[in-house]
Amino acid sequence: xxxxxxxxxxxxxxxxxxxxxxxxxxxANLGMGASRAAAQGFQTQAExxxxxxxxxxxxxxxxxxxxxxxxxxMAKIMTAEILFKEMRQGRLNADSEFVISENAWRRGGASAxxxxxxxxxxxKIKLPDLLRGIIIQSGNxxxxxxxxxxxxxxxxxxxxxxxxxxxxxxxxxxxxNATGYSHPEQKVTAxxxxxxxxxxxxxxxxxxxxxGEREFTxxxxxxxxxxxxxxxxxxxxxxxTGFLQESGYAxxxxxxxxxxxxxxxxxGLKTANDRANETRKLLDWGFRAFEARQLFxxxxxxxxxxxxxGDRGSxxxxxxxxxxxxxxxxxxxxxxxxxxxxxxVPAPIxxxxxxxxxxxxxxxxxxxxxxLYAGEAVGTGSLPQRAVDALLELGxxxxxxxxxxxxxx
Numbered sequence: 001x002x003x004x005x006x007x008x009x010x011x012x013x014x015x016x017x018x019x020x021x022x023x024x025x026x027x028a029n030l031g032m033g034a035s036r037a038a039a040q041g042f043q044t045q046a047e048x049x050x051x052x053x054x055x056x057x058x059x060x061x062x063x064x065x066x067x068x069x070x071x072x073x074m075a076k077i078m079t080a081e082i083l084f085k086e087m088r089q090g091r092l093n094a095d096s097e098f099v100i101s102e103n104a105w106r107r108g109g110a111s112a113x114x115x116x117x118x119x120x121x122x123x124k125i126k127l128p129d130l131l132r133g134i135i136i137q138s139g140n141x142x143x144x145x146x147x148x149x150x151x152x153x154x155x156x157x158x159x160x161x162x163x164x165x166x167x168x169x170x171x172x173x174x175x176x177n178a179t180g181y182s183h184p185e186q187k188v189t190a191x192x193x194x195x196x197x198x199x200x201x202x203x204x205x206x207x208x209x210x211x212g213e214r215e216f217t218x219x220x221x222x223x224x225x226x227x228x229x230x231x232x233x234x235x236x237x238x239x240x241t242g243f244l245q246e247s248g249y250a251x252x253x254x255x256x257x258x259x260x261x262x263x264x265x266x267x268g269l270k271t272a273n274d275r276a277n278e279t280r281k282l283l284d285w286g287f288r289a290f291e292a293r294q295l296f297x298x299x300x301x302x303x304x305x306x307x308x309x310g311d312r313g314s315x316x317x318x319x320x321x322x323x324x325x326x327x328x329x330x331x332x333x334x335x336x337x338x339x340x341x342x343x344x345v346p347a348p349i350x351x352x353x354x355x356x357x358x359x360x361x362x363x364x365x366x367x368x369x370x371x372l373y374a375g376e377a378v379g380t381g382s383l384p385q386r387a388v389d390a391l392l393e394l395g396x397x398x399x400x401x402x403x404x405x406x407x408x409x
Contacts, residue, residue: 047268072242108140211238
């Protein structure tokens with residue numbers, strides 16, 4: 001029997017009955033106890049991989065998805081995101097010009113041996129062309145020029161990239177340059193690159209279209225988009241390839257079929273052909289091997305969180321969008337769901353305030369991680385109510401400390 005629970009840092013209590021019933025029925029239909037390999041139903045040569053359904057957020061497949069690796073040119077997704085953000089906030093526009101400095105020309109130009117836009121020394125490039133040089137041609141010269149213009153220096157721009165990663169919930173990724181050049185401290189994870197890709201797709205739909213352009217000509221040199229999936233007639237429309245000796249061939253990609261978008265990250269493949277073949281197979285499998293189940297309607301109560309100092313003892317938790325889970329067709333995955341929050345939550349609480357997250361495990365894979373919000377407002381309780389809550393919390397704290405002391409002993 002599936003036993004979903006609510007977990008806070010201070011106490012664990014059962015979920016509401018409605019949630020338990022829904023997931024128990026799903027579990028009964030699917031069976032229990034599959035091994036991780038059997039549960040995922042796919043094997044890949046990639047060292048790191050993750051495949052996500054964009055609409056529901058369901059993780060369809062993962063392999064070492066939280067293990068850091070060098071992003072190579074996939075770091076340019078963050079470089080471009082910062083430019084998109086600067087445009088959205090009005091600090092850049094289509095007429096903004098970027099100068100190719102001697103540093104950008106020497107370190108990122110054709111003579112440097114890496115991917116290049118082939119921009120001339122001291123030339124000025126307008127933002128739409130610079131973006132295509134970064135996204136389509138993977139130009140290191142264009143990336144350095146963008147970093148110097150926006151950040152004052154590439155080093156400062158790299159700090160902006162890492163700060164932006166933290167704002168987006170990327171807690172492990174660290175950026176040290178705008179190009180993806182090898183650096184011992186520059187690391188990402190497959191899960192966080194997928195999070196970044198989803199953010200770019202959802203937040204900047206017009207700018208994202210550049211990722212699907214097949215070619216770009218600059219300085220009379222025509223270059224093809226390096227994404228191998230764009231020519232496979234499978235709905236692919238972005239994002240970015242990468243290669244370094246230390247991390248192998250990599251790709252962050254997205255594709256749409258029949259209205260369903262999947263986002264994929266792979267790294268650690270041995271050849272460019274392996275990268276093309278593995279990504280195609282993973283996406284094909286993702287589109288055909290799953291079916292959707294709705295767990296909760298948007299705004300429906302998912303659970304509750306304990307309240308401290310409120311005019312009532314708990315607050316209902318809801319999701320802003322329908323909570324859907326993609327399940328392998330005919331699988332026997334084991335499901336386990338928890339609501340995690342920092343609690344008890346101090347009053348007053350506004351309706352819609354972020355409170356916690358719903359995490360659903362499918363076997364050993366965290367298939368869903370959905371933010372939950374206060375479904376109702378909770379006011380400040382009376383003085384006697386607050387006093388009782390304080391005493392209860394004091395007692396709970398003493399029990400926790402005693403329990404921790406016993407464990408250490």
